[in-house]
Amino acid sequence: MTRANSITLLGVPFDLGAGRRGACGGPEAIMQAGLPEKLQRLGIPWNDAGLLTWPEPQLEQDALPLTALKHLHDVLALNEALHAGVSRIVQQGSFPLVLGGDHSIAIGTLAGLASHYSRLGVIWIDTHSDLNTPDTTPSGNIHGMALAASLGQGDERLTRIGGFGPKIRPEHTVLLGVRDLDPGEKTCIKAQGITCFTMHDIDRRGMSSVMEEAVQVAGKGTDGVHLSFDIDSLDPAEAPDTGTPLKGGLSYREAHLALELLHESGIVTSAELVEVNPSLDTGQKTAQLAVELIGSLLGEQIL
Numbered sequence: 001m002t003r004a005n006s007i008t009l010l011g012v013p014f015d016l017g018a019g020r021r022g023a024c025g026g027p028e029a030i031m032q033a034g035l036p037e038k039l040q041r042l043g044i045p046w047n048d049a050g051l052l053t054w055p056e057p058q059l060e061q062d063a064l065p066l067t068a069l070k071h072l073h074d075v076l077a078l079n080e081a082l083h084a085g086v087s088r089i090v091q092q093g094s095f096p097l098v099l100g101g102d103h104s105i106a107i108g109t110l111a112g113l114a115s116h117y118s119r120l121g122v123i124w125i126d127t128h129s130d131l132n133t134p135d136t137t138p139s140g141n142i143h144g145m146a147l148a149a150s151l152g153q154g155d156e157r158l159t160r161i162g163g164f165g166p167k168i169r170p171e172h173t174v175l176l177g178v179r180d181l182d183p184g185e186k187t188c189i190k191a192q193g194i195t196c197f198t199m200h201d202i203d204r205r206g207m208s209s210v211m212e213e214a215v216q217v218a219g220k221g222t223d224g225v226h227l228s229f230d231i232d233s234l235d236p237a238e239a240p241d242t243g244t245p246l247k248g249g250l251s252y253r254e255a256h257l258a259l260e261l262l263h264e265s266g267i268v269t270s271a272e273l274v275e276v277n278p279s280l281d282t283g284q285k286t287a288q289l290a291v292e293l294i295g296s297l298l299g300e301q302i303l
């Protein structure tokens, strides 16, 4: 956490960007799992902006069913409202901590941030790269397109949330923890020159070395750095309650180390944690993990 004098929590109870319902319960589950008490114990001044609300979208204007962009109009309405909400928090000089919701909400978060930061770095910790477009998506689920849209790729309605775009540049974008890419996403990473640390890289080099480089790439020549953390980056043994789990993920210790190193770097100016889906009902394990991980990001230490 840098520059800001406080943290502002903003819950985004939205799940229509994902293929499975239920991530809308994420913000409340994370609060109930003890986030307020955690912030209290850390002695960090914080405010609660509550749960975001947004207007019902107008009736679907598109003549054809939007199979490649499921629930587009809901995603647009939500992200316009989130753009305004996040922008307000930055304007107040506070650190936005956005609790999702599925990962499609990153489009609005990044729009709100980019209206203040003209050279925003992004560290995207995820199993997936969320770099699909309507042409490459295998599912039509917009959470799989959130990073692409923020980089200016795909449907113009998504790339121009907040009335401008792109929000971020590939040279300041880092993917970390990746282990599941669709063919179009691989092409995009190579063509755009996005820095991508796969699970293979983390296995070979260790989290510490990889994160050091991630901080360099996202921090150099930027005026702010956003952390977008998809809980499905962790191994399902640690984070079972998420819509698209995949074995072979970050261990508990690797995830904590990543966030501790980010705290140490002092470059992070905003964060979001997404894809906690308490409806998948294996108890509160995943929400509790989310609270612990936020603790590490905010400077919790053993000694």
Ligand SMILES: NC(=[NH2+])NCCC[C@H](N)C(=O)O
Binding pocket: 102, 103, 104, 128, 130, 132, 137, 138, 139, 140, 141, 143, 144, 145, 182, 230, 232, 244, 275
């Ligand atoms: N944010 C996520 N969990 N994204 C999952 C995306 C999965 C797949 N790549 C898709 O486009 O549908």
Ligand SMILES: [Mn+2]
Binding pocket: 103, 126, 128, 130, 143, 230
């Ligand atoms: Mn994601």
Ligand SMILES: [Mn+2]
Binding pocket: 126, 127, 128, 230, 232, 233, 244
């Ligand atoms: Mn993911």
